[in-house]
Amino acid sequence: MPASSAIDTSLTMTDLASPASRTVAIIGGGPAGLIAAEVLSQAGLNVDLYDTMPSVGRKFLLAGVGGMNITHSEPYPAFFSRYAERSPMIAPLLRSFSADQLCQWIHALGIETFVGSSGRVFPTDMKAAPLLRAWLKRLRDAGVTIHTRHRWLGWNVDGSLRITNADGELALNPAATLLALGGASWARLGSDGAWLPWLQARHVEVAPLQAANCGFEVSAWSDLLRDKFAGAPLKNIAMGLHGHALRLGECVLTGTGVEGSLVYALSAQIREQINLRGSATVDIDLLPGKTLTGIQKALSKPRGSRSMSKHLHSQLGLDGAKAALLRELAPREAFADPLLLSE
Secondary structure (H helix, E strand, O other), X not given: OOOOEEEOOOOOOOHXXXXXXXXXXXEXXXXXXXXXXXXXXXXXXXXXXXXXXXXXOHXXXXXXXXXXXOEEOOOHXXXXXXXXXXXXXXXXXXXXXXXXXXXXXXXXXXXXXXXXXXXXXXXXXXXXXXXXXXXXXXXXXXXXXEEOOOEEEEEXXXXXXXXXXXXXXXXXXXXXXXXXXXXXOEHHHOEOOOOHHHHHHOOOOOOOOOOOOOOEEOOOOOHHHHHHHOOOEEEXXXXXXXOOOOEEEEEEEXXXXXXXXXXXXXXXXXXXXXXXXXXXXXXXXXXXXXXXXXXXXXXXXXXXXXXXXXXXXXXXXXXXXXXXXXHHXXXXXXXXXXXXXXX
16 A cells, blocks of 8 residues: 555445445545545545545645646656666556656647656746646546645544644545555645654554655755855756766766656656665766766867966866856865866
């Protein structure tokens, strides 16, 4: 059973055929809860969806700030591999509802998509809000009732759901309950992980919560890098766990470390290394389109009275955040040795 979703197995869909027991309660208003509401309402069931926040889809909207990456257009074998040790479980699900089908579903909401240069798929307006509005309209038209500012507190002794709102505590007895609770990644947006002990008390096996799809802290940025380049993008780079193959992409320098799509893609590997050793080392190629020989040749050209910073810019186009990161991480003596600096 996935850590973030579970259904009350005391009732089956056959049981729900009874007119007196056709209401399903969904706890959680993120994408998992919303798509569950859509599927169940299409099956003719009454759906009540509860979320603790003032509105649903808070983290979904936050994803829109970064461009709203929906899925990926890469071939399925590569796509499945992104799920690492869970790929055997995820692959059948992706075959039954593929990336192409997801795009068709979005198009049916009136939202057009495009494939970016990285192979990622985005809405044409790069925003989440229009998609969410159209989705919520579809759900309401299907009869789904959404209850915001309703917080689930687990179960009463008699098995009823404990739900609290501004008027007090409710005890609800739906025919079935579907949990779509998210993890513990952002309490301010509703993902606080408070549900963990309630499921464990009911002997539901839950995988330990770990950071995923996240940024990472660097041991210590200098004040100069932090003050001048926090928020600056590193475009067209390659990154990988030390000793492993590098992946192309881009990321962002932050005041405490790095984040962005390339970092997120490597986050599971980085996390496992941190779990094992307490820290992780990544390699970054700032100029993946150039060979080492070409870089060495360019840097070996006479620079006259120009500073190394200007030489890097004129010969390699290296400036801004990339040059600052090189200055931050390369040993001081490397700036007097073009061959050493190129490596």
